[in-house]
Amino acid sequence: MVIQWFPGHMAKATREVKEKLKLVDIVFELVDARCPLSSHNMYLDEVVKDKKKIIIFNKIDLCDRAETAKWKNYFENKGYTVVYTDAKNSNNLNKVIDKAKEELAEKIARQVAKGIKPRAIRSMVIGVPNVGKSTFINKLIKKNVANTANKPGVTKKQQLLDTPGILMPKFDNQEIGKKLSLIGSIKDDITPLDDVSLYLIELLKENYLENLNNLYKINVNSDDENVFIMEKVAEKRFKKIGGDYDYDSTIKLLIQDFRTQKFGLITLDNYNDLLENEEQNEN
Numbered sequence: 001m002v003i004q005w006f007p008g009h010m011a012k013a014t015r016e017v018k019e020k021l022k023l024v025d026i027v028f029e030l031v032d033a034r035c036p037l038s039s040h041n042m043y044l045d046e047v048v049k050d051k052k053k054i055i056i057f058n059k060i061d062l063c064d065r066a067e068t069a070k071w072k073n074y075f076e077n078k079g080y081t082v083v084y085t086d087a088k089n090s091n092n093l094n095k096v097i098d099k100a101k102e103e104l105a106e107k108i109a110r111q112v113a114k115g116i117k118p119r120a121i122r123s124m125v126i127g128v129p130n131v132g133k134s135t136f137i138n139k140l141i142k143k144n145v146a147n148t149a150n151k152p153g154v155t156k157k158q159q160l161l162d163t164p165g166i167l168m169p170k171f172d173n174q175e176i177g178k179k180l181s182l183i184g185s186i187k188d189d190i191t192p193l194d195d196v197s198l199y200l201i202e203l204l205k206e207n208y209l210e211n212l213n214n215l216y217k218i219n220v221n222s223d224d225e226n227v228f229i230m231e232k233v234a235e236k237r238f239k240k241i242g243g244d245y246d247y248d249s250t251i252k253l254l255i256q257d258f259r260t261q262k263f264g265l266i267t268l269d270n271y272n273d274l275l276e277n278e279e280q281n282e283n
Helices: 008-023 042-048 065-077 093-103 105-113 133-144 174-182 193-207 209-216 226-237 247-259 271-282
Strands: 026-032 052-058 081-084 121-126 158-162
Touching: 008 042, 008 121, 026 042, 026 093, 026 133, 052 065, 052 093, 065 081, 065 271, 081 093, 093 105, 093 121, 093 133, 121 133, 133 158, 174 193, 174 247, 193 209, 193 226, 193 247, 209 226, 226 247
Parallel strands: 026 052, 026 121, 052 081, 121 158
Antiparallel strands: none
């Protein structure tokens, strides 16, 4: 399976980001805390370049916090500023503002030294589709500002520029495409969901086997084939149709159960996998 999805509106949005960068002081990149590496758009790093940026691990309430903490350290070791948020419930939004002020402290101090009254912080929100940008912006406005300007996403205290979700032009690693499909960043109607659901089973049996067995009341192990595990799920949840199980419904069930947190708190990006890949590349 090869997943590629970079429609015309994303190319247009990328151009708009480049054009608007000169208008902003800082960039907020939202990533999904369940797959912070896979949903981090390194392509946008090249677009943003030297502009101040904060990476926001959104949907922190949905992830495996112990695993995601490793990714926070990973990004911070590479020089990024990272903040956890659950924008849906307005958690840690004040911390985002505080971090933005810290990042811009030197610039503000220079303005004050020159006798220039600091203006409102202008920020841009970027990220792949479905990481919660609109919710983040709306909650940030409501939390920090009582009176908003006429334009959506613009406030008197802080100016926010929204951008459409922008995916990478191509996926060098197809696992990234599958993870983005699972979190809804790529539309289901253009995705081979059978492959995505089998990939989900692979991730679950390697890292969250107990969650998988408990949810479906099955007894499989990490050595079992993914198709065999899917059959066990189908056997538990769906009746046979014409001598076979309803695999289409099983595929949809697996993906929906992940998206509705039926498996519990899960992080799709496994930090140990990165370490193993780096070791292999070194050898």
